Amino acid sequence: MTVTPTPWPAGVPGWADITVTDLGPTQRFYGGLLGWHLRPGQPETDGYVLATVDGYVVAGIRVSDVPQPAAWCVYLATDDIAASVATAVGAGATVALGPVSVLSLGRMALLSDPTGALVGLWEAGDHTGWELTDAPGAFVWAEQMSHDPAAARRFYTELFGYEQQDMSAPDFTYTSLSVGGTPAAGIGGYGPGAGDVPAAWTWYLAVQDADAVAPRVAELGGEVVSGPEDTPYGRMLLVRGPAGEVLALLQAPEEDVVA
Structure with a gap:
């Protein structure tokens, strides 16, 4: 088990989230299967919910009225998201979103890599990523x-x-x-x-x-x-x-x- 309150090193997966239209089935599934407890984020986070295990944050769930293909998005940590996005584009990626600031929590971007896989980048602010791993x-x-x-x-x-x-x-x-x-x-x-x-x-x-x-x-x-x-x-x-x-x-x- 690893517990960390600090930002993850650049290039290391540091977060994952998903967007769903109905929180109920998601809560039942992950709560029953993995023991997740869901904690609503700040009101200004617009429906973003944090999943926790033993009080430690392990994932994010965004609730939206707009239907979209459901998939977990893995975010790789970066110390400089603008530089990482520029490098990614130069290496053949397409920017799907960002970089954008998320309150004081951090900065994010979504990319489609050269093979077509969606991947996120996260530059930590107040939100450093998942707090618990290997448990x-x-x-x-x-x-x-x-x-x-x-x-x-x-x-x-x-x-x-x-x-x-x-x-x-x-x-x-x-x-x-x-x-x-x-x-x-x-x-x-x-x-x-x-x-x-x-x-x-x-x-x-x-x-x-x-x-x-x-x-x-x-x-x-x-x-x-x-x-x-x-x-x-x-x-x-x-x-x-x-x-x-x-x-x-x-x-x-x-x-x-x-x-």
Whole structure:
């Protein structure tokens, strides 16, 4: 478990949020599955809700009357959002929003990377990002998957100067990106059976028991897309939430669990 009240280092995933039109199903799903408690933000945040675990902020939920495709947006931390956006555009990204200031909370931008995946950038102000990681119900990993992982690697490495570790196998393309020697995120390639699945960032949240969680997904209004299955990094399942959003749940290997 990691608790931090300080801004995340540049290039490290530091926040995730989603926009939904109905908070009720989302509250029921994540509260029942991951133990989230939802805390309304300040009135001036226009319907933005903070999800907490044991009092620590772990995610954001925006409620809007305007229907839009539901998906979790992963934000990468930056120390200078204007410079990061300029670098991203020069490397082939398209700006979808910003940079814009969000009260005194920080500054944000949304980009479409060269493979078409949406990614956020966050320059911390009063809001430093998630306060809890590597604990049940909280962030543990994030990765970008596309049909052109080489283009994705070039883009994100140019953006944040990541160190790369190739973890590919004969039927699997994957690179771990690190900041200062600490793994930050992954870049992977879809297999031949993926069809026209669009490029996307997916975040992983920790669970204590993937097999116990799996049957509850449907009970709470979601759907198990795949798993649970064993991976080198723990037991994983991919799920779809009540608004159609996709996320991954990961049970750490036994030797990695801290009591």
